[in-house]
Amino acid sequence: MSQTDTSTQDGTTTTEAGTPVAPESSDPVLEIRNLSVDYGFGDDPTHVLREVSLTLNRGEVLGLAGESGCGKSTLAYAATRLLSPPGLITGGEVWLTGRDGQRADLLSLSDAELRAARWRDIAIVFQGAMSSLNPVFRVERQLIDGILAHRPGMRRAEARERAAELLRLVGISADRLRSYPHQLSGGMRQRVMIAMALALEPQVLIMDEPTTALDVVMQRQILEQVMELRERLGFSVVLITHDVSLLVEVADRIAVMYAGEIVETAVARDVYAKPRHPYSAGLLGSFPPLHGPRRELTGIPGAPPDLSKRPPGCPFAPRCAHAMDVCRTELPVLGRTAQSEEGRLVACHLHTSGLVNGELPDLLAR
Amino acid sequence: MRFLLRRVAFYALTAWAAITINFFIPRMLPGDPVTALLGRMQGRIDSRAEHSLRVLFGLDQDTSLWQQYVDYWGLLLRGDLGLSFTHFPTPVADIVSQSLPWTVGLVGVATVIAFVIGSLIGTFLGWRRGTWADGLLPVATFFQAVPYFWLGLITIAVFSVNLGWFPSSGSYDRGMVPAFTGEFIGSVIYYGFLPALTVVLSSVAGWVLGMRNMMVTVSSEDYVTVAHAKGLPERQVMFGYAARNAVLPQVSSFALSLGFVVGGTLIMEMVFSYQGIGYTLYQAVSTHDYPLMQGCFLVITLSVLVANMVADLAYALLDPRTRTEDR
Numbered sequence: 001m002s003q004t005d006t007s008t009q010d011g012t013t014t015t016e017a018g019t020p021v022a023p024e025s026s027d028p029v030l031e032i033r034n035l036s037v038d039y040g041f042g043d044d045p046t047h048v049l050r051e052v053s054l055t056l057n058r059g060e061v062l063g064l065a066g067e068s069g070c071g072k073s074t075l076a077y078a079a080t081r082l083l084s085p086p087g088l089i090t091g092g093e094v095w096l097t098g099r100d101g102q103r104a105d106l107l108s109l110s111d112a113e114l115r116a117a118r119w120r121d122i123a124i125v126f127q128g129a130m131s132s133l134n135p136v137f138r139v140e141r142q143l144i145d146g147i148l149a150h151r152p153g154m155r156r157a158e159a160r161e162r163a164a165e166l167l168r169l170v171g172i173s174a175d176r177l178r179s180y181p182h183q184l185s186g187g188m189r190q191r192v193m194i195a196m197a198l199a200l201e202p203q204v205l206i207m208d209e210p211t212t213a214l215d216v217v218m219q220r221q222i223l224e225q226v227m228e229l230r231e232r233l234g235f236s237v238v239l240i241t242h243d244v245s246l247l248v249e250v251a252d253r254i255a256v257m258y259a260g261e262i263v264e265t266a267v268a269r270d271v272y273a274k275p276r277h278p279y280s281a282g283l284l285g286s287f288p289p290l291h292g293p294r295r296e297l298t299g300i301p302g303a304p305p306d307l308s309k310r311p312p313g314c315p316f317a318p319r320c321a322h323a324m325d326v327c328r329t330e331l332p333v334l335g336r337t338a339q340s341e342e343g344r345l346v347a348c349h350l351h352t353s354g355l356v357n358g359e360l361p362d363l364l365a366r
Numbered sequence: 367m368r369f370l371l372r373r374v375a376f377y378a379l380t381a382w383a384a385i386t387i388n389f390f391i392p393r394m395l396p397g398d399p400v401t402a403l404l405g406r407m408q409g410r411i412d413s414r415a416e417h418s419l420r421v422l423f424g425l426d427q428d429t430s431l432w433q434q435y436v437d438y439w440g441l442l443l444r445g446d447l448g449l450s451f452t453h454f455p456t457p458v459a460d461i462v463s464q465s466l467p468w469t470v471g472l473v474g475v476a477t478v479i480a481f482v483i484g485s486l487i488g489t490f491l492g493w494r495r496g497t498w499a500d501g502l503l504p505v506a507t508f509f510q511a512v513p514y515f516w517l518g519l520i521t522i523a524v525f526s527v528n529l530g531w532f533p534s535s536g537s538y539d540r541g542m543v544p545a546f547t548g549e550f551i552g553s554v555i556y557y558g559f560l561p562a563l564t565v566v567l568s569s570v571a572g573w574v575l576g577m578r579n580m581m582v583t584v585s586s587e588d589y590v591t592v593a594h595a596k597g598l599p600e601r602q603v604m605f606g607y608a609a610r611n612a613v614l615p616q617v618s619s620f621a622l623s624l625g626f627v628v629g630g631t632l633i634m635e636m637v638f639s640y641q642g643i644g645y646t647l648y649q650a651v652s653t654h655d656y657p658l659m660q661g662c663f664l665v666i667t668l669s670v671l672v673a674n675m676v677a678d679l680a681y682a683l684l685d686p687r688t689r690t691e692d693r
Contacts, residue, residue: 118597
């Protein structure tokens with residue numbers, strides 16, 4: 001299909017900047033490397049993603065958290081080449097390991113190869129539960145056309161049977177196949193979308209704020225269902241949301257994004273209990289804890305930076321309580337934490353040895 | 367089914383209102399047809415003939431307005447629209463039924479062609495937005511802005527006067543007897559080509575622009591992105607997902623424009639001296655032929671109504687959201 005990549009067989013890879021990335025021992029199914037995205041053409045485009053690297057391991061739920069406008073969705077769209085103009089991928093690679101172990105860079109596939117890989121290997125559930133389904137086609141037809149596009153030899157009746165099976169999988173009775181999207185509730189529509197995404201048993205399911213348009217009860221139900229299906233069917237999930245408390249509950253690992261960069265990655269409970277980046281700490285402080293004693297909500301002062309006028313240095317520096325002089329001049333890169341913890345990465349000067357003259361702030365040293 | 371019945375009842379009511387207004391308006395106009403006729407003939411009719419004319423026109427009996435209204439409905443239901451003054455004593459129904467097929471045939475076909483071609487081009491331009499295809503937009507805007515009569519005169523000047531490829535007026539070779547023969551139909555197509563061309567040229571741009579803009583809007587909808595993400599072939603995404611939704615507003619304006627086919631082609635029929643209903647109406651107005659005018663208006667009103675009804679049904683067929691109930 002496409003060229004294979006041998007440089008990462010040992011599971012460790014280095015970026016151009018020489019930073020170690022995700023020293024995980026398990027096998028990666030999706031590897032995003034140095035992905036950069038600009039919005040706008042001409043001389044002065046806005047850099048929305050800057051050299052983002054992210055690894056999704058097989059069977060894992062990777063949470064991607066961050067404020068609105070930090071580039072979470074752009075990452076999902078860019079990694080699947082669904083970005084529409086004026087968005088433009090300016091560099092990077094997205095390596096997908098197929099079921100047969102073949103690795104292919106999604107960004108260098110031909111259109112036909114890409115079309116074949118979509119849905120079969122990577123399926124996406126989008127934000128808008130209300131607008132993700134074509135309003136003029138019955139649910140059945142929309143479930144079937146995706147299946148038939150990838151299995152040209154399949155008979156229609158067979159595909160129809162599969163569609164019914166898929167609906168039952170997400171807890172919708174098969175007679176809903178004959179419904180139009182507007183006859184379904186928001187929760188049902190999103191279930192239909194999830195059923196549709198699982199039609200070809202993809203290896204990776206990307207969910208871009210799949211439950212934001214739904215009420216809280218429905219949110220929980222649907223996510224629980226997805227997690228249950230994941231255990232049964234064994235796909236990997238990238239869950240994008242601004243709801244960190246939700247991620248802490250369902251994700252294995254969390255990557256925190258800020259201003260188009262990943263500022264921290266760690267195991268979910270570590271992010272929750274011991275945040276290492278001031279931004280992660282602030283993000284957690286803006287949600288009420290789901291368990292344990294009550295605490296005061298703090299929030300993060302200031303507003304996300306304007307990505308078109310990005311100052312040098314750390315993008316979080318203007319809002320950071322611990323900002324030092326170096327933070328305003330030098331961009332921190334993703335690296336080990338000050339405590340040198342296994343499997344954790346953070347992009348913060350506070351953790352760069354030789355720059356901090358004292359101890360870490362209490363909040364980040366727990 | 368209830369949806370259908372409700373719509374039909376609504377249109378029946380509208381038709382009744384239109385016909386009633388059509389009945390009352392001429393009766394509220396000052397003067398009467400006999401004086402109008404005498405006046406037009408300017409003394410060539412002996413004033414003593416006035417009474418016989420009144421008897422002829424049925425104006426001698428002193429019937430009440432209500433009785434006239436009831437009679438009018440009776441005649442209408444039998445297809446009797448009265449006698450034309452100018453083509454006396456030809457029945458209006460005959461004149462209308464002679465000219466109507468020409469208009470419906472020529473302009474109807476031209477409108478359908480313009481809609482199909484325009485929507486296809488618009489689909490393509492909208493799909494390829496932001497590329498060289500956008501360069502075609504000014505051309506479309508130009509054709510939309512050109513006044514119809516000017517376009518008609520230019521085509522006559524170029525194709526019939528200078529090049530002599532097509533006749534400049536008429537609807538078929540006058541040396542022929544209308545019949546369903548290949549030769550006669552060929553002549554009708556030959557004579558109708560230029561008028562049809564101008565109608566298509568002047569209206570296709572509107573369809574192109576409308577469809578293109580809707581395509582641009584619909585292409586950014588989530589379900590189109592989902593269709594891409596599903597790895598569907600591009601043609602399927604373009605037609606099944608984007609164009610299928612973008613065409614909905616086009617369909618309702620298409621049905622409306624079909625309604626105006628009958629009444630809205632006055633200028634084309636004048637420029638090309640085409641024997642359609644627009645031309646007939648024009649003649650009726652300029653000769654104060656009230657029964658003929660009334661007949662033409664009735665036909666035009668009813669055709670707009672029918673077209674509206676077709677639009678409603680087509681929309682319900684194409685957009686499941688407008689069907690208020692199911693099963």
